[in-house]
Amino acid sequence: MKNCLKIIVIVLFISCENNKKDTTTIVEVDQTTLAHHIERLASDEFLGRKPFTEGEVKTVNYLKDEFEKLGLLPGNDGSFFQEVPMVEIDGTPSETMIIAGKNESIALTRLQDFVATTNKVVPDVSLENSELVYAGYGIVAPEYGWNDYEGIDWKGKTAVVLINDPGFKSGDSTLFKGNEMTYYGRWTYKYEEAARQGAAGVLIIHDTEPASYGWNVIESSWSGAKLIIESDLPILNVESWISGESAQKMFDASAMKGQDYKTLASNKNFTPVPLDVNVSVAIKNKIKKDVSKNVVALLPGTDSKDEYIMYTAHWDHFGVGKPIDGDSIYNGAVDNASGTAGLLAIAEAFKKSNPTKRSIVFMALTGEEQGLLGSAYYAVNPIYNPKKTVANINIDALASPGKMKDLTITGYGQSEMDEYAKEAALKQNRYIIPDPEAEKGYFFRSDHFNFAKIGIPALYASGSYEGFDISIEAITKFKEDYGMYKYHQPSDEYHAETTELSGVQLDLQLFFKVGLKLSNEDYFPKWYNGSEFKGARK
Ligand SMILES: [Zn+2]
Structure with a gap:
């Protein structure tokens, strides 16, 4: 009986083997494919890939054609596109914000003392004598x-x-994560939580150190038109920042006069304090609507077809803008033709490999540069069940002067994706390290973050600091050069003779291996205890 079983097992094994493609060669993400797509996407022909322009039409059609050529399926109910409606809100707040107490009234001046915006798509919004309540860190x-x-x-x-x-x-x-910023520290969270609580508005008190930028940044980034995604999520009438000085005046006129408001907020048993003062401010909006596109391609699994590994990269950049040194096309070769081309190169590698048990989704997202809009839209209008979406691997702005020994993980310590990355890195004789600048909150600044918010564990990483055969000095110089002369400038271009892609290829190869492993397992990677995204997975 035992022998009989053995024979059956061997026969099954052999017949399985016969169905497989060539198992002796190891599939590699192809560097020539990668170079070809970066060169095309970053060429002047694509006009800097700005949403709502001719550059968008060219880009999304190019991606659709290339996914089709690879034999991938349309990922959204017969279409390669997910339409992403966006709204441009150009809001003008009243000149003053009035904070009225029992005995005195304070008038704050627009831009100098406060900024106010709204995501409500209506011509007029306001707070009228809305009661102010101190909510500590909110x-x-x-x-x-x-x-x-x-x-x-x-x-x-x-x-x-x-x-x-x-x-x-x-x-x-x-206490939370010490100096490392958790999502609870971000201004986006403050707005979202106040809205969930049913509040009408929020005033964030600016403070340079914990914000990591001065009032000048608040002033410039919270005025002028902005693009948003409409959703059914609760939103505030007014989202606002006030300067630290104005906040002090407000507390002095309030029921909390004389108390140290910062120390009070650090107490675990803090409870909200009604301030006995009211706020009034109004915003007039000019509204425009338009539709952009996410590109979605599917490689169906053989077995657990309804479980998905999702690769993402934003296709958009800044288009044609202010000329620098006579060049007005913001080509975005690194940011993010590299990641978009990476999707195509990884898709090709999967096609060359044996079919996977789980399905693989490739999504090129719109509107990242305008505030992660394509992924934000997807997160509230998911095509694939988020509970069945095993993991997200996001690729944004890969660049290195050669093969890197480190794999720097942004958001290290959040989920078991660290373990998958570590295993794949070791096989490349590399090691993983946490992002050394974690207090800056980079984990919250690219598209994977919107997938994390709906509970999907995400990997966001790249080789950054130590090369296999490049000096630290050369790496530092490369990074400084990119940061100062190329980042978000027309000179972020591809040059066939000089652009080095071996390190980018190595990172993509690692992402491919991580996805390949996940796509043949039954396991769902978990968020670690203490991660602010763990709750969303339940
Ligand atoms: Zn980017």
């Missing part, structure tokens, strides 16, 4: 037993909150 984090909003009916009220989270500069690495 954080609800069950994993830290933290709730700054507890015990108040927020309807119609406006929350006053601090930027960053209680861990920053606390000297306590167990």
Whole structure:
């Protein structure tokens, strides 16, 4: 009986082997394919790939054609496109924001003392004598037993909150994540949580150190037109920042006069404090609507077809703009023709490999440069069930002067994707390191973040610091050169003779291997305990 079983097993094994493609060769992400697509996408012909322009039409059609040539299927119900409606809101706030107390009233001046915006797609929004309530850091984090909003009916009220989270500069690495910024520290979170609580508005108190930028940045980035995605998520009437000085005046006129508001917020047992002052401000909006596209291609699995590994890269860049040294086309070769071409090169590698058990999705996203809009839209209008989406591997702006020994993981410590990356890195004789600048919150600044927010574990990494056979000095010089002379400038171009792609190829090869492993397993990588995204997976 035993022998009989053995024979059956051997026969099965042999017949399986026969169905496979050539198993002796190891599939590599092809550097020639990569170079070819970067060269095309970053050429002047694609006009800097800006949404709503001729450059968009050329880019999305090119990607569709290339995915089709590879034999991938349309990823969105028969189409290679997901339409992404966007709204341009050009808002003008009132000249003053009035903070009215029992005895005195303070008039804050637009831009000098406050900025105010809205995501409400209506011509007029306002706060009219909305009660101000101090909500500390404005954080609800069950994993830290933290709730700054507890015990108040927020309807119609406006929350006053601090930027960053209680861990920053606390000297306590167990309080949130110490100096490393958690998502609870980001201004986007402050707006989202206040809206979830049903508040009418939020005032974030600016503070240079915990914000990591001065008031001048608030002034320039919160005025003028902005693009947004409409969704059913709750939104505030008014989202606002006030300067630290204005905040002090407000507290002095309030029920909290004389109290140290920052120290109060750092207490775990903090409860919201009604300030006994009201705020009034109005915004007039000019509204324009337009539609851009995400490109979605599918490589169906053989077995667990309804489980997905999702590769993403944003296709968009800044288009044609202000000329620098006589060049007005912002080609975005590194940012992000590299990642977009990387999707095509990885897709090709999967096609050359044996079919995978799980399905693979390749998505080129729009509007990243305008605020992660294509991925934000996908997150609220997912094509594939997020609970069945095993992992996201996001590729953005790969560049290195050669093969790198390190794989620097942005968002290290968030999920078991670290382990997958580590295993793949070791096979390339590389090692993984956490992002040494984690306090800057880069994990929250590219598209994978929107997938993390809906619970999908994400990998965002690249070789950055130590080369196999390049000196540290050469690497530093390469990075400085990119940061100062190329990043978001017309000179981010591809040059066939000089652009070095061996390091980019090595990173893509690693992403391919991580996806390949996941695509043949049953396992779903988990968020680690303490990750702010763990709750969203449930
Ligand atoms: Zn980018």
